[in-house]
Amino acid sequence: MDSVSDYYSATQLRSDRWSALREVTSEIARAPGNKISALDRARAQELFESLALIEPYWAFPGMAAFDHLRRQLDHNSFEDLAFGVHRVTRALTTGAYRRRRIPLERDNFNTQEEYDDEALLSPEARALAKPYFEVLIVDNVSEQQDHWLKSNVAKMRRPEDPFVYEAVVVPSLEDALIAVLFNHNIQAIVVRPGLVLKSRIDNEILQKYLNSAGGSDTIDAMKPEDYGPELCRLIGRVRPELDAYLVTERSVEDIAGLDLGICRRVFYNQEDFMELHLNILRGVEARNKTPFFTALVNYSKQPTGVFHALPISRGKSITRSHWIQDMGAFYGPNIFLAETSATSGGLDSLLEPHGPIKQAQELASRAFGSKQTFFATNGTSTCNKIVVQALVRPGDIVLVDRDCHKSHHYGMVLAGAEVVYLDSYPLNEYSMYGAVPLREIKHQLLALKAAGKLDRVRMLLLTNCTFDGLVYNVERVMEECLAIKPDLIFLWDEAWFAFARFSPTYRQRTAMRTSNNLRKRFRTEQHAEAYAKQQMELKDATDEDLLNTRLIAPPTSRVRVYATQSTHKTLTSLRQGSMIHVSDQDFKGEVEQSFHEAYMTHTSTSPNYQIIASLDVGRRQVELEGFEFVQRQIEAAMAMRKAISSHPLLQKYFKVLTAGDMIPEHHRQSGVTSYFDNEQGWTDMWDCWEQDDFVLDATRVTLSVGGTGWDGDTFKNDVLMDKYGIQINKTSRNTVLFMTNIGTTRSSVAYLIEVLVEIANELDDLLDDASKMERLSFERRVKNLTENYPPLPDFSRFHDAFRPDNVTPEGDIRTAYYLSYEESNCDYLELTGSLKDALDAGEEVVSASFIIPYPPGFPILVPGQVISQEILAFMLALDVNEIHGYRPDLGLRVFTPEALAALPKAKAIKTAAE
Template sequence: MNAQTGEQKLPTIRDYFSATQLRADRWSALREACEGMERHGVSSRQGKKLRAAALDLMEALAPIETYWAFPGAAVFENLRRLLAQENIEDLSVSVRRIARALTSGAYRRRTVPLNSSEIDNEDYEDEAALSPEARALGRPYFEVLIVDDVAEQHERFLRSSLQRMRRSEDPFIYEPVVVPSLEDALLGILFNHNVQAVVIRPGISLKSKNKLPILDEYVSHLGQDEEVDSLAPSEFGPEACRLIAKIRPELDAYLVTDRSVEDIAGLDLGRCRRVFYNQEDFLELHLNILRGVTARYKTPFFTALKEYSKQPTGVFHAMPISRGKSITRSHWIQDMGAFYGPNIFLAETSATSGGLDSLLEPRGPIKEAQDMAARAFGSKQTFFATNGTSTCNKIVVQALVKPGDIVLIDRDCHKSHHYGMVLAGARVVYMDSYPLHEYSMYGAVPIREIKHQLLQLKAEGKLDRVRMVLLTNCTFDGLVYNVQRVMEECLAIKKDLIFLWDEAWFAFARFGPSYRLRTAMRVANTLRRTLKTEETAAAWDAQQKQLKDADDETILNTRLVPPPDARVRVYATQSTHKTLTSLRQGSMIHVNDQDFKGEVEEGFHEAYMTHTSTSPNYQIIASLDVGRRQVELEGYEFVQRQVESAMAIRRAVTTHPLLKKYFKLLTPSDMIPEEYRESGIESYYDPEQGWLDTWEIWSTDEFVLDPTRVTLAVGGTGWDGDTFKTKILMDKYGIQINKTSRNTVLFMTNIGTTRSSVAYLIEVLVEIANELDDLLDDASRMERRSFDNRVAALVEHVPPLPDFSRFHDAFRDAGETPEGDIRSAFFLSYTEENCDYLPLDDRLMERLNAGEELVSASFVIPYPPGFPILVPGQVISPEILAFMRALDVSEIHGFRADLGLRVFTKDALASLKSRDSEGS
């Protein structure tokens, strides 16, 4: 809205990705309208336009405000009365204070006076700008959603009754919100990130009376796969508890019922902490609400570490830095003490000195912290790691894989998995992801490819040796598997298959309702439940009859059903520090394995001991504990904001006419071939249609694109991805990113991304585009031709990505299946005489084209794109050599430009073959 002219055009629902965005912008617009009326006078021509605009804004806000405690229904109705009475001075003061309090979060810290007669001397500084000490002094604020279809008078009674129970010694402060129906309860927990507890009372209705289109859009998905319309009124309460657990499982629910407790004791009540029988004991309810939030707020190890730091001790163990003594006594490193402050040193101690728990044998606060993390992330066991997910990956592989076991793995996964295969002695089947040649990146492994490899191994009689499928979810570029489909179809072929999902970049996904559908732990819990049902048994029996004597092609084209006796064996490794709050290298291993206790536990602990330091960093462990607390209490809010930030970038780049000249934002249709997009989605935002519905694709498509990964094609600027990252974004503008490809850069929003950061990024991109415009306007014909040639080289003449060739026969078993012994190849290269170096010249290409077999003796990893194009024991194909020769990147790990490719000598390969022949 333009407050000067009074012109008002309310954006359509499609202009907003979420209702919280819509709410924030409409309060801001309402503030501008009220201030405009105050300046121009409500009876002026402009004032009348502004008054009409303010009325429209209030009508749009009214249904949304019913789900929030601040400013509250009573205050909002008073604002409408002030507008109707044209009391603009009081209206403007109230709206201004509300808008500022919502933006800054001031309502969380204190009571905000809204009447113009009340003086508000406190500022509205954003919560994030306050010092940690100032914020720590306040009590955390949350809201409680009460579901009860009652008259307004009784609603006020409920609210005031709970408010009267508050005490000064309470660790938290909360405000109640009352809604009437089951649908409103679900809408409330989706819209209102402040909600931490839901109280469901008897007599609730089913349907919401709010008819705002954006609410209807949410409602249409809430009951997906649920038969809520057929429920009897007596079932509304228990069903509400169950659906709350499905949408936001971290929340506490409390059911007040007038039914017999015995009748509902056996029902699925989700995360319902307690059932109250037809009583209005508000003190007991109040204490239970606080107790529930306290259970999530608790940080066993962080609290123990803080207490330890306060104890007077004498240090006689092997850490001079403990208690900061080696720093405070120094004349030369005082700057270190000043930079870090005293607490980090006061909290340092040896794991063997006592007083705190041991990460290697946790029995105290670390064990409790890991158990709480398991609850938060939906696993059966969770283990902390202080040296990154690279180590987590090796721990899981070593614990589960024996020498000779066959592992199916996506070839472009993180290098730690390849090294894990070496350490475990696995026979590796590398599976190719679909390539995105135009952008020099790989996608993900189609389910058809996984099934094909399993069926091929089955035909060769090797299925009993297949131990694990290892996949990256989500990939660095944001491609997310349909985890449930992958596991169900693979278990249909081998019912005891183990899955390791590398979720290094996906730890946050547990706390977004649509994301959660595609997380390993959620799917594992779902399969544990659905495999036991009669429906699964019947579907499996029917499919077995249908596929009797079917050929592989038929099986590949069929959505397979797992057998009822399949074992659920799932592991996920997560880099907590990458997407949630943790110090660097803080990671977790989540386990949901039905055979862990009987088969794996001892081996897992041995592997954990093998790879975990005996001197783990206590600060990292404490940060994992605190990071878990954060996501259980505000993960939903932060993930929602993270997605909104990414969507703002998508819309800005898609719609800005100057940016479109030099940049292209990659959409789902650019990164996922059509055959893997059953929903038919093309992009998340369309300038004509606005935001497209993303709920359906996350439940149906084989692959989806994580919207928080924004891949920008920069070839149109004439700079390759690496140069654009370092020379332009980082050196010139201070913008840091992780990943590039030959012609793309990847921007990732996270739970710490602010709207200001997003605005700065857009400003920078516009400035770059303007500078390119100016440069080309003044360019000579030769300079313009040079620019066009650079763009063509990056956009049109991109070298095709090579597939995995094969392992050399010296490193393969008999038969037609492709598994290879990467361990033997890796250690064969330790002997210098077994290796030679070949320059990347025309003669080498001629030798390959003539059919000579040359075998890599090392991992070769160009960066970017950062995946191994050669592993030890792999035959070098002409396509791989052509790709390497076309690369113009600054780093190729495992390759020495002064010597060339490291390959095995013919004698080394021949001796290996000879040894194998003698052994057989």
């Protein structure tokens, strides 16, 4: 049996343990004359003992049934045991326990139930079933009182209730924290006055879950009278989407001043079970609401006469057609019944929302922890342009991650910003960039301050997380930047990070969570004292001192944070469904009008209602089961890491890149180098996600494939896609990126591992049969991909014609962009011919356009940028088929020397030099 340390998650351990118990009990039941081996009995007992650590935190099968099964083993009732374990395992696998009671006795068995698999039900049948959840009751009670509590809760349930739930009872605060981290079915918590502090279960595996919820030190310091309120607060830290209900014997005055976290209501002394029941249902119903989706469904059922400009509305242009019936058959009628250009009839306008769209955005704001949330139906590219145009005025200086998505660069052009490009640290060995070190950001801010330009600095724009999965220490970046520029605006591009809100580990590095934390902390006396003390210490500090100090922001800092998220990339939404989340203290007074204008500028007057509805439903999903889905997503990626890293054949040709490979050591204060090690097993992610400058998103698995002799693009297209039907987005010269998402299954991971093993076997066979020259050719290809790699170029600089001075590096990208509109200002140079000759001759060559390899979609050249020898070498080494802005038939588009010389700034610089 696998060791417990082989498992990353308790839920995966639970699933596999039940499956293993089914196998061994079936084997025992088949033993002739009930003569079972001591080994089989020992295996069964060991599995029961392992499950006994986990089962107290789940409603099904429940501890009474679990203990009964254990007694059947002790009493040699092997057939009954095998039957009961089989029923439990199947119900857990199929989800049948969510719809009905599961009898574990053979005389209550109905053969029809054996095929009651939730996955086999039609979508209509599943939609009609009442959703199931579990309620956690925290109270240190006897077995008899436990039964009393559960029966009282059960008696309150009525046929007209919209949901079905079961109760789980645990005795202590520690058990409650473990339960909400183990059990994704829990949607509500009832905290009673009888709870104690410590769990009766003493196990090191459980300790890591307590650390994720706040740590043992925090818990040990609590006073008994504060256990209930503190539990509500701690649960709010790890699963803020849940509802808590506090039953207390303390006075109103004592409770009123406490931070009760996620507590929705306080009940005094003995609770009214019916009132509690109604509050539980009401709380879940509040998250289950989908105002716009519901309005759209209702609209589709209304008989209407269509006299507006959308022939496809109600499906009329399809049903009357003789030639496009296949489209109607493929999509079904509902999508067309819900198509309209009307904003009446119970619907709403995305541009001026007052009804269900407004309500849906407010619910999304609650779910993602923002102050305001806005929907977008044409992707995060448009969201980025909206935010930039709303906040940045011509001449404002913006610090931008050079490797950010192309939409930000185009946003700078539209806004007329003067751009300071920030360089990420390079990962030359894998032909990819990392992320921007905080020291680089502070250096640029201090240089601008010294030049007297800090008042013009408007925004810092960074990608979190990057395409390759690098995640910033968001709180540290924002606080240290605010220490230099207290009103700096932050735009975090979280296109790939929307799911992070629903993981306790990941959430702490999201823009919205961090902004809310900073706003609270800046108001405290402790922060004011710490700031005043540091200011005394830094009274005569040099810039170098400031670069080497962890700076504290002034209490008067304005926390102004925006996050753009591609909901469709990591959560449930139709393609191009995105959101803008706002946590800006000055939004109402300074930004609201300009934001509205920018939103109107970039948003279609005919937005797709299906996308809006999918955003509404996607928000509902993550509030009710986001924790479960994201947990499974991380589990799938961790299983992939372990399977590849520990397989001897795969190790010959592939390597999973670790945090140690992708993050320099001085940015990993925790010392964590890998989430999985063949010798030590799993590493707890919590420490590095709390401490390190950068961490690696575990859901992204970057695989080095240079050892196969194939470059990343060939491996992606010719091998994975064409031969095995495996789709991926991103490659580099010698890597491919596998991303898990909330839809990834363990079967998908198994198939990928199977494919990689088959590829490795084929390579083994190929090399076995290869001639000496063929083997030499293979070794040369491998060496070229793994050793002979071109260094990644930094941003060179803007040409002097587009810079205000030579003191700081900001450049006028808008002027350069529009200068290229006049064809006579531009020329084309061939990479290996005229361009190389010009650079070798020491000439200054300036790009006239964006040059963007796709994927990943960020520019290696922008208009107005001087082309360096390093950039040319990198372009020649690129291995992607799609490079936006580059014409292979003509070459690279550049400005003519005459066009540059004619610019006013160029003339002024020349005159000053003379």
